[in-house]
Amino acid sequence: MAAALPRNGDLADQLELLADLSEILGEQPFRVLAYRRAAARIRDTAASVAELALAGTARELPGIGKTIEAKIVEAVESGEMQALSRRRAQVPGEVASFMRLPGLGPKTAARIWRELGVTTLAGLREAAERQRLRALPGFGQKSEEKILRALAEGAAAGEPRRGLLGSGLPLLREVVEALRAHPAAVEVSEAGSVRRRKETFRDLDVIATAADPAALTAHFVALPWVLEVVAHGDSKATVITKQGLRLDLRVAAPESYGDLLQHFTGSKEHNVALREEAQRGGLSVSEYGVTVSETGEVRTFRDEESLYAFLGYAFIPPELRESAGELEAARTGTLPHLVELADLKGDMHCHSSWSADGRASIEEMARAAAARGYRFLCLTDHSHSLRDGRIEAQWEEIAAVNERVAPFRVLRGVEANITAKGDVDLADEVLEQLDWVVASLHTSFDRSPTERILAAIESPHVDCIGHLSGRRLSRRRGADVDVERIVARAAETRTALEINAQPERLDMRDVHARLAGEAGVLVPVDSDAHTTQALAYAELGIGQARRAWLTKDQVLNTRTWAQIAKMRG
DNA sequence: GCCGTTTTCGGCCCGACTGTTTTCAGTCG
Structure with a gap:
């Protein structure tokens, strides 16, 4: 087998460093910008860019041309881009x-x-x-x-620490509520990467309009969770919370609320692309309004819908604003109608106290799911907790619970482990009696993960692959899986690939889930809950599904169990 | 270095803040 190709992340890191060193050496700023744009594009590409470059098709990606493609080929063949090696020799290491x-x-x-x-x-x-x-x-x-x-503070040591969406979103909502309650507030909204439901964030952004902006910012810096006030003006304030999170508030005039919200929702790349396009049409876009270059007239917008409409786009949901094709789709009226939280009719991956790490009984989980408006729950306790006849005992309990919670339904499932050899760790005779089998990697992530997952997909009993890469955000990067091959085979065998909504997983990641959706793979959005409260993680998973451009039809558990069973024949 | 319903050459988002400044470069989001 040939040596492993560099990951997209590794190629992007090389280009970023090349950009940094070129910048320090005082080279042309626009070339540096081109390196950075290419790096960002590579990071957000699902396919292996190394493979694309070898095939000569990487240059079809926006931001990558002939020259950068050649640099990628160099990196694949020799381990490092020559342009990078040369500059490394010129600039001392640190x-x-x-x-x-x-x-x-x-x-x-x-x-x-x-x-x-x-x-x-x-x-x-x-x-x-x-x-x-x-x-x-x-x-x-x-x-x-x-x-x-x-x-x-060790700021130079490594990557700046990023918070998890799952911890930032609840706090941001509390802040929004607290500001709304203030008499001076007119409109208040979350903004920034959390509004786009990006999996991690650097800071939390809030936008508001107010009768008396100074009163609102004063209220903001005095909120109970504020530890330190970094900056405090009439229209803007920054604080550090007691959890160490950075929180920004911007206050604007009501007539340009749409301009401000659009600007501070980002992403930066989306805004840059939007403004470049607008400029070609003689318009200059900023957070204060849109200036018609010829006349100098400034137009402001009270909401994002009218701002996007004026620029010639359908409203773009925040989750899509990543400069990944959404502007073109919005211009041509081909944006997808994205899945919503309320579309979910069940959860297809969760645990009860039958799992060593589960906290609630089957009935408690079922009732909590029903309370969320679900119609069914696939109970997928860990296979190793169900050995030695325990699974039959569990089935008896499921049957008893089903009698009590009807018409709600608990299905017999399991989360099986994909072993280091690539086997699913339960006997076929057991697997075939189950309604729903999730197979997941839990160990040995560096031992042929792609081949092991493909082997699991080939099993006629495996219905879904759980948390594809096994990553733990900010703790462990995921297995180096060949997502294209897995998606292709999953589509052929009609195996589902889940979005696991655990805050530190959110796995598959957005671009991979998008690839799966485009290939026709059905993607359940699963909480992987180990407690009743954790069923609510589904919301984070829906955010991820929306970032992946998924519609209601592409998300498997927007259907009732009867519909799913019928589809599977 | 990339890119094109004004361009294969000449552009490349926009504004605010910071520190150190009498008009601004560098940095940031």
Whole structure:
């Protein structure tokens, strides 16, 4: 077998570093921008870009041309792009990491290196302590203090920590409610990446209009969960919460609420693409309004619908605003009608106390699901908890519960483990008596994960693959699975691929779920709940499904169990 | 370095804040 191809993430990292080093070396800014755009595109591509480049088709991706495609081929064949190796030889190792310090960009990093001869983070700390940095023009005492503080906090060490959507969304909603309750507030909305339901966030954004903006921002910085006020003006404030989350409020005039909300919902890439398009039509878009270049007339919009309409687009749901084809679809009237939380009729992956880590009884889970408006629940306790005849005992309990909760229905399921050899760890005689079999990787993620998942898909008893990559956000990156092959085979065998809605999983990720949907794979949105409360994670999974452009039809559990059983024949 | 219903050449989103400044570059979102 050939050596593994570099992952999209690895290629994107190389291009990002190439961009950083090029910038420090003072090269053409637009080339740097091109590297960064290509990196972002590669990260959000489901297919293996290494494979595409080898086939000569990577250049069909927007933002990737002949030159960058050739660089990717180099990286595949030799491990690293030559352009990157060359610049690495020119710029000392840690200079690029200077740029991770807040307020410190490429220009400043270059000057610290070239003019002061500082090449390491330790050297940078020493230079700041000895007040050598202020020798640089435009540098003073405050800049030195800021750098020392950031170094002490370990800001340069690695990636900035991101919060999980599952923890940010509830807090953001509390803030929105608290602001709405204030008499000066007119309209209040969540914004930013959380509004787009992106799986992780850097900060939480809130937008408002108010009769008295200063009163509202004053109320905001005095909310009970505020630990520290970072900035506080009449129209804008930033605070740090007691959980260490960064919270931003922007207040605007009611007549340009739509402009502001659109701007602060992002994504940055969506806004850049939107504005570039608008500019070609002689319009300049900002958070304050749309300026007609020829006349200088400024149009403002009270809501996003009318802003998008004025620019020639259908309303684009926030979850789609990632510059991934949504602008074209909105212009041509081909946006999908996205699935909604209320469409769900059941949950197809959850656990009871029959699993070692489950907390609620079967009946408690069933009643909680019914209370959410569901009609059925596939109970999928772990296979290793159901050995030695326990599964038959569980079936008896399921039957008894079903009598008590009818017409709600609990189905006999299991979450089986895909072993290191690629087997499903339950006997066929047991599997064939089950209504719903989820098979998942739980261990040995680096041992041929693709082949093991494909083997599970081939089993006639496996109905669905659980949490495809096994990733844990901000803890463990997922298995390096060949999603294209798995999706293709899942489509042929009519095996479902779930979106697991656990806050730290959200697995499949958005671009992979989109690929699955396009291939005709049915995607259940599952909570993987181990408690009754965790059934509510379905909302996060629906956000992920919407980010994947999925419609109601493409999400399997928008159907009743009777409909699903009929479909499966 | 990429890209094109004004362009294969000449563009490339937009505005605010920060620190150190008498008019701005650099950085950020």
